[in-house]
Amino acid sequence: MSKGSGELLNWEYIQKMQYSWNVTTEVMRLAPPLTTDFIYEGFTIPKKWKLHWSTSTTHMNPDYFLDPEKFNPSRFEGDGPRPYTFIPFGRGPRMCPGKEFARLEILVFLHNVVNRFKWELVFSDEKINIDPMPVPVKGLPIRLQPHKF
Ligand code: HEM
Known part of the structure; x- marks a missing residue:
């Protein structure tokens, strides 16, 4: 199926552009993105290297959290931390879908x-x-006493 000249693309037509998408897909197979050396913040990351990043490096960064060692729930009042600095559930399209349930x-x-x-x-x-998850070595036993009402 092809369009007449001057006709605008629409969603239905795009769904039918299978061969064009196959061409694009084949290009990405042969030359996938992110397989070259790149430089980030002055560090050269060579092709094929794997990077390990941990949440706590960001959570303990004093540029984002004043007195990062201090337990201070009120830091989450108001606007709270800057975007992408508090990330226990990750961020972006693969962010934890169980966040609200948790x-x-x-x-x-x-x-x-x-x-x-x-x-x-x-x-x-x-x-x-x-x-990498925090695990109390003795299983965190506690003594519970019911409140008297
Ligand atoms: C306090 C509790 C939880 C924490 C801290 C947590 C944290 C995370 C993190 C850090 C990720 C990776 C996000 C990323 O790659 O950017 C993740 C992914 C995921 N979580 Fe959770 N999670 C929690 C509870 C749950 C619950 C209750 C469920 C389901 C009922 C759940 C289901 C998932 C699934 C399916 C993914 C994979 C998402 C994907 O790769 O697209 N999580 N979670």
């Missing part, structure tokens, strides 16, 4: 524990291994 679960859990129990850690200085 938020619901965490808030329901917190609500019930805080309202129903007093709790204390069995080992107040229990070590936490980060590999």
Whole structure:
């Protein structure tokens, strides 16, 4: 199917441009993007190298989080952190799709524990291994006492 001259493209026609897309796809197969050396912030990243980046390097950067070592929930008040600096769920098109579900679960859990129990850690200085997720080495045992109503 071909269009007459002066006719505008539309969605339906684009869906039929299979051969043009096959040509494009073949070009990307032979010359895929991102397989050349490139320079980022003065660092040369050679072709075929793999990069490892960890969330905590960004979360602990004092340019983005004042006193990064300090536990300070009020830093999330107002506009909160700058875009792409708080990224426990990733960012962009592959961002965690379970974010809102996780938020619901965490808030329901917190609500019930805080309202129903007093709790204390069995080992107040229990070590936490980060590999790469934080895991308490003894399983974080706690003592729970129901609140008296
Ligand atoms: C506090 C809890 C959670 C955290 C911190 C978390 C974090 C993340 C992160 C960092 C990624 C990678 C994002 C990226 O590549 O940019 C991810 C991906 C993903 N998460 Fe979560 N997640 C959580 C809970 C959940 C839950 C509850 C579900 C499902 C019910 C879920 C489903 C997924 C899936 C399917 C992906 C892969 C998305 C993709 O590759 O397109 N996550 N998550």
